[in-house]
Amino acid sequence: MLSLGIDSGSTTTKGILFDGTEIVSALLVPTTARPKESLNTVYKALSQNGVDFTISTGYGRGLLEQADKKITEITCHARGAAWLNPSIRVVIDIGGQDCKAILLNEQRQVADFLMNDKCAAGTGRFIEMMMRTLDAPLDSIDTFVQGKKPASISSMCTVFAESEIVSLLAEGEDAGNIALGMIHAICKRTSFFAQKMNLEGKVFFTGGLSKYEIFRKTLEEYLQLEVHTHQMAQYAGAIGAAVIASETL
Amino acid sequence: MELIKDLPEIYEEFAEQRKKSFLGIKSLKEKGVPIVGVFCTYFPQEIPAAMGAAVVGLCSTSDETIPDAEKDLPRNLCPLIKSSYGFAKTDKCPFFYFSDLVVGETTCDGKKKMYEYLANFKPVHVMELPNRQSEDGCTMYKNEIIRFKKVLEEKFKVIITEDQIRAAIKERNREREALKRLYKLMKKDPAPMLGDDLYKVLYGATFKFDKKQSALEIYAICDKIEKEYEEGNHLEKRPRIMITGSPVSGGASKVIKAIEDNGGVVVVFENCGGAKSVEELVDEQNPDVYEALAKRYLNIGCSCMSPNPSRYKLMGQLIEEFRPDAVVDVVLQACHTYNVETIGIKRFVTETYHLPYMSLETDYSVSDIGQLNTRMAAFLEML
Numbered sequence: 293m294l295s296l297g298i299d300s301g302s303t304t305t306k307g308i309l310f311d312g313t314e315i316v317s318a319l320l321v322p323t324t325a326r327p328k329e330s331l332n333t334v335y336k337a338l339s340q341n342g343v344d345f346t347i348s349t350g351y352g353r354g355l356l357e358q359a360d361k362k363i364t365e366i367t368c369h370a371r372g373a374a375w376l377n378p379s380i381r382v383v384i385d386i387g388g389q390d391c392k393a394i395l396l397n398e399q400r401q402v403a404d405f406l407m408n409d410k411c412a413a414g415t416g417r418f419i420e421m422m423m424r425t426l427d428a429p430l431d432s433i434d435t436f437v438q439g440k441k442p443a444s445i446s447s448m449c450t451v452f453a454e455s456e457i458v459s460l461l462a463e464g465e466d467a468g469n470i471a472l473g474m475i476h477a478i479c480k481r482t483s484f485f486a487q488k489m490n491l492e493g494k495v496f497f498t499g500g501l502s503k504y505e506i507f508r509k510t511l512e513e514y515l516q517l518e519v520h521t522h523q524m525a526q527y528a529g530a531i532g533a534a535v536i537a538s539e540t541l
Numbered sequence: 542m543e544l545i546k547d548l549p550e551i552y553e554e555f556a557e558q559r560k561k562s563f564l565g566i567k568s569l570k571e572k573g574v575p576i577v578g579v580f581c582t583y584f585p586q587e588i589p590a591a592m593g594a595a596v597v598g599l600c601s602t603s604d605e606t607i608p609d610a611e612k613d614l615p616r617n618l619c620p621l622i623k624s625s626y627g628f629a630k631t632d633k634c635p636f637f638y639f640s641d642l643v644v645g646e647t648t649c650d651g652k653k654k655m656y657e658y659l660a661n662f663k664p665v666h667v668m669e670l671p672n673r674q675s676e677d678g679c680t681m682y683k684n685e686i687i688r689f690k691k692v693l694e695e696k697f698k699v700i701i702t703e704d705q706i707r708a709a710i711k712e713r714n715r716e717r718e719a720l721k722r723l724y725k726l727m728k729k730d731p732a733p734m735l736g737d738d739l740y741k742v743l744y745g746a747t748f749k750f751d752k753k754q755s756a757l758e759i760y761a762i763c764d765k766i767e768k769e770y771e772e773g774n775h776l777e778k779r780p781r782i783m784i785t786g787s788p789v790s791g792g793a794s795k796v797i798k799a800i801e802d803n804g805g806v807v808v809v810f811e812n813c814g815g816a817k818s819v820e821e822l823v824d825e826q827n828p829d830v831y832e833a834l835a836k837r838y839l840n841i842g843c844s845c846m847s848p849n850p851s852r853y854k855l856m857g858q859l860i861e862e863f864r865p866d867a868v869v870d871v872v873l874q875a876c877h878t879y880n881v882e883t884i885g886i887k888r889f890v891t892e893t894y895h896l897p898y899m900s901l902e903t904d905y906s907v908s909d910i911g912q913l914n915t916r917m918a919a920f921l922e923m924l
Contacts, residue, residue, distance in 0.1 A: 351915070366919035402923040404897070407916055 293541045296343045297533025298359070299368065300331050300352030303388030303416055303500060306527050307334035309343065310534035312541075318527055323388075327352040345541050347533040351389075363536060365529050366394060366405050372532030373496040374400040376522045381493030384486055384511065384519075385528070386478075386501045388416040393486035404489050414478045414485075416500045418453065422474050425457045426467045433475075433504050436468055443473035475510055483514035497521045498528040548769065551762055552738040555745030562597070562748040563635040569595050569750065570639050575697050578640030578663075580625065581648055582818035582841055583670055585834045587713055588690050591705035592697065595750045597636040599643065601625040602791020604905040606633060613658060619876045620904040621788065622651045629662050637663070642696060644689070646670040648845040649878055666692050672847055674839050683835035690831075706830045710823045716752045719759040720819045726766055727808040728863055731778045733770045736807025737797045744790050744814055779804055780924045783865035785811040785856060785886065787873040792905025796871050799910070799917040809863040811856055812871070817841060820855060844878035852882070853889055860894050866924050869917075870900040897924060 294316065299306045305323045309316040319337055323330045331348070335358055339346070348359035349368040365385075373383040374396060383394040390407060391414055397403040408414070423430045443465050445456065453474070460470050495517050501507045502525040512519040524531065546554075570576060575594040579586075586596050606627025607620060613630070614623055628634035629643075637643070645656040646668045656667050668685045671678030690701050723742060726733050742762065749755035769775070782805045789796050789812065797807050811817060821840060827833035842851030860868075868890045872879045883900040890898040899920050903909055 351911070364915050364919035364922060366915075367922040402919070405919060405923070407912070407919075 293538065294341075294343045295534050295537035295541060296335070296338055296346040297368070297372075297530040297535070297537055298331060298334050298338075298346065298348050298350075298356060299365065299527070299529035299533060300327055300348060300350035300355065301365075301388055301500075301529070302351060302390075303420075304526075305330040305334050305350075305352070306530040307338045308527055308530040308534040309338045310531070310538050312538045315524070315531070315534075318524070318530075320526070323352070328355040331356045345537040347537040349529050349533045361537070361540070363533060366392065366407070367402060368529045368532030368536065369498055370394045370396055370400070370402045370405075370532065371535055372528035372530065373498055373525075375531055375535050376524060376528065377494075377496055377520055379494055380496040380520060382486070382491050382495040382517070383528070384482065384495055384497050386415060386482060386497075386499040386507070388500060391415055391482055391485065391499075393482075393489060393491075395489050395491070406485065406488055408485055414481045418478065419474070419501060421454060422457060422471065425454050426461075426471055428467065428471070433471065434506050437472040437475065437506055438468075440466065440468035440472045442476045443469040445470075445473045445477045472506075475506055479507065479510040479514050482511065486515070491515065491517060493517070495519045496525070496528075498525045500526055502526060548734070548738075548762075548765060551765075552734075552741045556741040558745035558748045562750070565750060566595065566597060566636060566639050575642075576636075576640050577693075578636055578643045580644070580652065581646050582813050583646045583648065583838050583843070584644060584668070585686050585689075585838050587706055587709040587823065587830075587834060588686060588701065589693060590709040590713065590752075591701050592693060592699050594693070594697070597640065598747050599625055599629075599634065599637055599640070600788065600790075601628045601634065602788075602793065602905060604792055606631050607905070614655065617875050619649075619651050619787075619873050620792070620906075621873055621876075622655050624792075624905060626655050626659060629659055632662075642666060642693075644668065648843065649876070651875070664696075670845070671839070672845075674846060674851065679832075679835050679839055682839045683831045686831050686834055703830050706834075707825070710825060710830065710833065712752050714822045714825065716746070716756045716759075717819050717822055719756040719763075720746060722763050723759050723766075724809065724815065724819075725862070726763060726770075729770065729775070730781065730864065731776050732781065732806045732808050733766050733775045735776065735801050736782070736784070736810070737794070737801055740789070740794065740797060740807075740810060740814065743810070743819075747814075776806055779806040780867065780921055781806060781808045781863065781865045783807075783809045783811060783856075783859065783863065783868045784815070784871060785852075785868060786871040786879050786883075786900070787876050788813040789871055790814055792907075793871065793873065793903060795907070795910055795913060796869070796901070796903060796917075799913040800869065800921070803914065803918040803921050805917070805921050808865055809859050811852075811859055813843075816855060816859055817843070817852075844876075844882045849882065852886075856886070856889065857893070860890075860896070865896065867897040867899070867920065869920075870898065872900060872902045874902055874904045 297308045307319045348356040353362040392407045395404040502521045577589040578599040601624035607623045610623040610627035643663045643665045647653045823837040824833045
């Protein structure tokens with residue numbers, strides 16, 4: 293029996309095909325201006341050998357007609373993260389356009405959650421914009437900030453930060469220091485936000501930024517808790533959807 | 542009175558009541574009935590009712606006039622205050638237009654400062670509301686009620702007797718009893734109706750000027766709902782939600798919709814418009830009518846009180862009566878007092894009653910409906 297989970301995020305659309313025990317295949321495509329097309333691309337690619345139950349999640353979850361069920365990204369992220377690492381108690385997801393913190397109970401179900409969905413500050417979009425302004429490829433971020441000292445950043449607004457970066461560059465500040473300063477600002481902000489809940493135990497970090505070690509390390513510094521991630525952490529929402537789908541079979 | 546219509550029609554009729562009253566208020570005005578426009582549940586309705594005046598609610602719930610209000614008021618102010626001021630300024634609210642006197646209370650900082658400017662458009666009387674529900678506070682509010690009575694007597698050249706006030710107290714109490722019977726029907730599990738429909742009736746009832754008739758109609762609706770319930774016409778079993786916090790009428794009713802579109806049902810409204818403004822009756826036995834009114838009204842658990850024990854007390858009572866599965870605390874943007882109180886309410890709900898709790902900040906716009914839906918859906922999935 294095969295189940296399919298598709299997570300339609302603001303920046304990328306992720307799909308996971310699951311056989312009840314293992315991930316059979318995974319796919320990630322950029323979310324275009326027409327999120328429905330991205331969803332269909334992932335669905336077509338992963339369902340070609342037949343699929344028994346499909347769950348869509350993420351902000352575009354309502355757009356996939358073939359989905360048997362739609363579940364929010366909160367529930368799916370929690371389930372996916374706990375599947376990747378059963379010892380965790382907190383999930384922090386920094387996505388393309390929002391940021392969420394989820395508290396799990398002992399049964400690894402959602403006990404409480406917070407969403408920062410009002411603005412793009414402190415999200416993947418912010419980092420993308422920053423690296424573009426600094427004229428460096430996003431994927432090189434770990435080496436780009438290696439051995440740098442974080443510059444002091446005052447503005448966390450995505451719109452204003454760009455002009456702050458430009459003026460810091462004009463003052464002769466090193467681009468790596470600026471990038472590290474921005475990373476610290478984001479991790480500090482995310483930690484304050486998540487600490488509105490009583491966090492304890494291991495934290496699992498998901499979302500597009502989780503593949504960069506510098507974010508995991510800096511988050512750990514501010515949260516004062518062990519922060520874990522996984523090479524598949526960006527797929528946590530889709531994995532959760534696929535796992536939940538397989539349980540309904 | 543015979544009620545032959547279907548329940549959905551009745552709910553719609555109440556939802557339309559505010560609009561229908563626009564015409565009603567005009568004909569009352571033509572008959573020479575004085576009209577008093579009010580903003581708050583702390584307002585002692587029995588005083589103007591005693592002189593035969595009609596009382597209309599001026600709290601506005603649409604974002605239509607907010608841009609006009611923002612020309613005078615700061616942007617980061619509560620949408621209820623901006624919207625109310627905007628309707629007054631642009632003369633778009635017929636209730637405001639027809640009001641002979643507008644009455645406010647010194648509740649939150651935003652409202653009391655807004656009333657200062659409102660006086661540029663209309664005769665405004667502001668009742669001084671104490672910050673706490675102490676004995677001194679009660680004496681002060683009693684004196685304010687008497688002062689307000691004198692203002693009415695002078696303005697409208699009438700005498701308001703204690704017997705008239707007593708009769709008005711009885712009439713309003715009967716209406717409160719009718720409304721209570723209606724919302725207590727939601728104690729049934731599964732619930733007999735959607736919270737959205739209940740709220741339409743509760744909100745619509747505040748725009749019915751004939752309170753005797755309104756009470757009769759509500760009793761008839763209750764009978765009809767009970768009869769249908771017996772016949773098995775009720776909702777399927779759904780997660781039961783209590784709403785508390787800022788008012789959720791008009792633009793903010795999107796919160797009720799987000800809960801119910803995602804499979805929940807709002808079984809009890811603790812906030813204004815719900816139990817907060819209705820639950821307690823005025824003591825009809827107290828020979829001092831002013832003291833009876835002061836005690837009843839001042840006891841309302843709004844976050845503008847410090848401390849605010851009545852809110853916790855009423856919430857506890859309602860949680861035990863209605864057995865909700867979770868509590869949603871609504872905060873209108875920039876409503877500092879309700880916002881600050883969320884942590885206390887969260888502790889109360891999660892520690893004393895072990896119920897899941899969520900607070901959310903919103904306004905009257907439609908811009909956050911997507912996020913609201915995701916939040917509420919996730920919250921309901923969690924239950």
